[in-house]
Amino acid sequence: MTARWIMASGGQGVILNFSGLSINPDLLALARAQGWLGYGKITINVLSGGDVGALVIPNDFPDESVIIINNGRIGGYGGSRNSRGGTGIYTRRKITVTNNGTIFGGGGGGGDGGDVQICAYSACSNGSGGSGGAGGGYVYNGTAYEYRASGGSGSQGTTGSISGVNSATGGRGGNGGAVGAAGVSGDTGTASGTAEPSGPSNPSYSTPSSGGPAGYYVDGNSYVTWLVTGTRLGDVI
Numbered sequence: 001m002t003a004r005w006i007m008a009s010g011g012q013g014v015i016l017n018f019s020g021l022s023i024n025p026d027l028l029a030l031a032r033a034q035g036w037l038g039y040g041k042i043t044i045n046v047l048s049g050g051d052v053g054a055l056v057i058p059n060d061f062p063d064e065s066v067i068i069i070n071n072g073r074i075g076g077y078g079g080s081r082n083s084r085g086g087t088g089i090y091t092r093r094k095i096t097v098t099n100n101g102t103i104f105g106g107g108g109g110g111g112d113g114g115d116v117q118i119c120a121y122s123a124c125s126n127g128s129g130g131s132g133g134a135g136g137g138y139v140y141n142g143t144a145y146e147y148r149a150s151g152g153s154g155s156q157g158t159t160g161s162i163s164g165v166n167s168a169t170g171g172r173g174g175n176g177g178a179v180g181a182a183g184v185s186g187d188t189g190t191a192s193g194t195a196e197p198s199g200p201s202n203p204s205y206s207t208p209s210s211g212g213p214a215g216y217y218v219d220g221n222s223y224v225t226w227l228v229t230g231t232r233l234g235d236v237i
């Protein structure tokens with residue numbers, strides 16, 4: 001990310017140019033470092049090929065001082081299992097947006113698979129549901145954040161069994177949603193073999209989790225003036 005400042009009409013303004021990948025940039029610190037003194041325009045310019053994740057407009061910026069020109073991507077974190085995806089832009093200040101690229105909410109996390117138990121002769125087989133996959137968006141890979149358009153796969157459930165009597169396998173976790181999409185619900189577990197005593201609660205199944213909803217591409221849309229809407233994916237509030 002690079003930033004520079006210019007003199008804008010009506011006061012000192014700055015332009016913050018973003019290239020490459022920048023996650024949750026501290027816009028106030030960047031603007032002050034470039035000479036912003038609390039007045040004048042702040043132009044956030046996402047260049048073609050640039051990625052900005054979890055963009056938060058500081059309350060220190062006056063209303064109508066922020067101009068966003070997006071020629072790349074602005075988006076949210078990928079949702080963790082069972083959770084809503086992250087927010088692309090958060091603002092409680094009046095801003096102007098020209099979106100020539102894509103602004104998205106992170107994909108919702110996949111739902112966990114359901115647990116299952118089957119019992120016979122005072123012993124039980126238990127299967128635990130697998131975990132839901134992460135949603136698409138900006139995802140930490142163990143070393144750094146990266147952009148992933150698609151959600152991750154849910155994991156397989158575990159299997160428990162009493163040899164020759166019964167078996168229980170937890171449901172598979174649901175896949176995470178692609179950017180701007182909800183995650184997939186987990187699967188119900190399965191059981192087979194002998195169930196003693198028999199009855200409606202043997203085998204017993206827990207309800208798998210629903211996938212998390214898509215994140216908000218903007219949280220604070222009533223504060224936004226859209227000059228160009230471009231591609232917007234996910235929910236809005």
